[in-house]
Amino acid sequence: MSLTPAELEALIISSRVALLSTAIVAIPGIWLGWLLSHPNWRGRAIVDAIVMLPLVMPPVVVGWGLLMLLGAHSPLGIDIAFTGLAAAIAGGVVGMPLLIRASRIGFENVDSRLEEAAGTLGLSRWQTFVRVTVPLASPAIVQGLILCLARSLGEFGATITFAGAVPGSTRTMPLMIHEQLQAPGGDEIALRLVIFSALISLAAMATSEWLARKVRNSSRGHR
Numbered sequence: 001m002s003l004t005p006a007e008l009e010a011l012i013i014s015s016r017v018a019l020l021s022t023a024i025v026a027i028p029g030i031w032l033g034w035l036l037s038h039p040n041w042r043g044r045a046i047v048d049a050i051v052m053l054p055l056v057m058p059p060v061v062v063g064w065g066l067l068m069l070l071g072a073h074s075p076l077g078i079d080i081a082f083t084g085l086a087a088a089i090a091g092g093v094v095g096m097p098l099l100i101r102a103s104r105i106g107f108e109n110v111d112s113r114l115e116e117a118a119g120t121l122g123l124s125r126w127q128t129f130v131r132v133t134v135p136l137a138s139p140a141i142v143q144g145l146i147l148c149l150a151r152s153l154g155e156f157g158a159t160i161t162f163a164g165a166v167p168g169s170t171r172t173m174p175l176m177i178h179e180q181l182q183a184p185g186g187d188e189i190a191l192r193l194v195i196f197s198a199l200i201s202l203a204a205m206a207t208s209e210w211l212a213r214k215v216r217n218s219s220r221g222h223r
Contacts, residue, residue: 006167007176007193014153014172017084021091021152022099022145029096029148030141033103034133054158055097063090063161071162087163087170091152098151099144106140107133139213146208150201173197 003011036048054062066089068074071081080086110133118128134141156174163170165179177193180186 003192003196004189007173007189007196009168010171010173010176010193011196013084013087013168013170014174017087017091017159017170017172018149018152020085020088021095021155022149024088025092025096025099025148026145029099029144030103033100033141033144034107034129036100036104037107051100052097054094059094059155059157059159060161062094063158063163066090066093066158066162081162082164082166082170084163084169087159087172088152090158090162091155092148094155094158095148095151098147099141102140102144102147103137106137106144109140110136142211143208146204146211150204150208153200153204154197 032047032051036044036051038044066086067081069076070078070086070089072079080089114136115128115132118132119125123131153172154174155172156178159170159172160175160178165171165175171179173193173196177190177197180190180193
């Protein structure tokens with residue numbers, strides 16, 4: 001089973017957009033996961049609810065919100081709608097809650113006694129975070145990053161609302177599947193794209209588990 005040039009283009013765009021999406025939200029997503037892993041601070045519940053909204057809201061609503069914030073009538077004076085960057089931001093916003101949740105679980109499972117021990121050895125809080133906390137939480141962080149990547153690959157609603165389906169720029173595989181389902185005789189192409197999308201998603205999940213297991217085993221080996 002091979003892809004036509006147009007289908008291959010959609011696959012390349014999807015991969016590029018998903019990688020950029022994950023890169024954009026990686027640092028803020030991990031930081032928010034760490035922040036939310038600390039329970040005793042005012043406003044935590046509100047922040048938690050806000051960052052998880054894209055996970056439960058209809059993606060079209062998320063796309064509409066991004067269009068209002070970063071579109072032609074942006075109050076920030078920024079107009080990036082219907083560009084490749086818009087597609088990446090849409091995918092990142094929808095996928096980031098998965099990264100935040102996985103990172104939070106990873107940080108919550110870090111033994112605080114190890115962090116305290118690092119402090120007694122003279123490490124600063126930042127050094128302890130980089131050299132102790134993050135490595136111990138890294139299996140969950142890796143899984144969160146790959147889940148975010150996979151979610152970005154499959155994003156449709158926010159992308160079509162905020163970025164459109166511009167051939168060669170923002171027409172990802174999900175958008176092309178939708179187009180083919182609306183076109184006469186496009187079922188065969190849509191089915192082929194669905195199969196490739198499913199294989200990519202399975203590969204992403206398998207890679208997530210493999211990397212997390214490898215990092216976990218490596219961490220145990222250094223103890």
